[in-house]
Amino acid sequence: MSWREFWNRENSIYVSPRHRELHYDGIAKGINAQIEDESWVVLDHGSGEAPSADLVARRCARLYLYDAAPNVQTKQRLQFGRNEKIVVLDASGVEEIPAGSLDMVVANSLIQYLSRAELEHLLDNWHEKLKPGGKLVLADVIPEGATAANDIRALLGFAFRGGFFLEACAGLVSTFFSDYRKLRTELGLSRYREADLLALIGAHGFVEARRGEPNIGHNQGRMLFTARRS
Numbered sequence: 001m002s003w004r005e006f007w008n009r010e011n012s013i014y015v016s017p018r019h020r021e022l023h024y025d026g027i028a029k030g031i032n033a034q035i036e037d038e039s040w041v042v043l044d045h046g047s048g049e050a051p052s053a054d055l056v057a058r059r060c061a062r063l064y065l066y067d068a069a070p071n072v073q074t075k076q077r078l079q080f081g082r083n084e085k086i087v088v089l090d091a092s093g094v095e096e097i098p099a100g101s102l103d104m105v106v107a108n109s110l111i112q113y114l115s116r117a118e119l120e121h122l123l124d125n126w127h128e129k130l131k132p133g134g135k136l137v138l139a140d141v142i143p144e145g146a147t148a149a150n151d152i153r154a155l156l157g158f159a160f161r162g163g164f165f166l167e168a169c170a171g172l173v174s175t176f177f178s179d180y181r182k183l184r185t186e187l188g189l190s191r192y193r194e195a196d197l198l199a200l201i202g203a204h205g206f207v208e209a210r211r212g213e214p215n216i217g218h219n220q221g222r223m224l225f226t227a228r229r230s
């Protein structure tokens with residue numbers, strides 16, 4: 001199984017409905033903090049189901065959601081079909097976004113599932129679709145040297161604060177026996193050194209690349225980067 005196939009199946013990444021709700025609520029707030037003007041047209045690339053996307057849509061003029069998993073796209077269309085500010089895209093829809101039309105592209109918790117070549121290809125696509133001066137946000141990037149234990153600690157802290165600690169403990173046990181753990185062991189996750197990712201972003205035509213804080217989401221051990229299209 002590939003990561004793409006994994007994300008197209010039902011999975012138990014969220015240990016309870018409350019975990020899923022708090023997670024996506026936090027993502028929406030983190031994305032909103034990056035939007036600088038209500039006129040902005042934003043692409044959330046690798047959005048996941050994004051059930052709180054309406055919170056983001058309220059902060060901008062148009063929100064494109066793109067997730068590679070067809071099952072995720074179907075769920076998004078069911079939830080947001082009537083929201084005039086949200087456009088759910090498939091792969092050809094992303095290609096058809098006019099060049100130079102986006103104010104911001106955000107990819108949260110995506111690039112760890114991509115090879116370096118896939119990331120480089122996406123950096124070129126995003127560069128083409130962004131307006132000059134448009135903003136790129138790569139968040140939840142796993143630093144080199146980070147381990148699964150770091151993620152477990154961050155999840156347990158989030159669960160304790162969010163009131164789903166026992167469910168998180170049970171969830172960790174089932175994750176241990178899950179496809180996620182198997183894939184994480186077999187395929188691994190892409191990790192980056194801060195300086196290397198900044199150089200890579202710069203090599204694809206972006207300027208003002210820098211690490212920012214806070215990261216989007218609960219795990220502050222992971223990294224957020226912003227850059228502008230030259």
Ligand SMILES: C[S@@+](CC[C@H](N)C(=O)[O-])C[C@H]1O[C@@H](n2cnc3c(N)ncnc32)[C@H](O)[C@@H]1O
Pocket residue numbers: 003004007008027045046047048049066067068069072107108109110113114
């Ligand atoms: C860990 S989830 C992140 C979802 C959401 N951004 C969040 O922060 O909760 C990764 C998502 O990226 C999607 N994905 C993986 N590879 C992708 C690609 N090449 N293009 C678009 N989406 C992709 C998966 O289908 C999955 O829903």
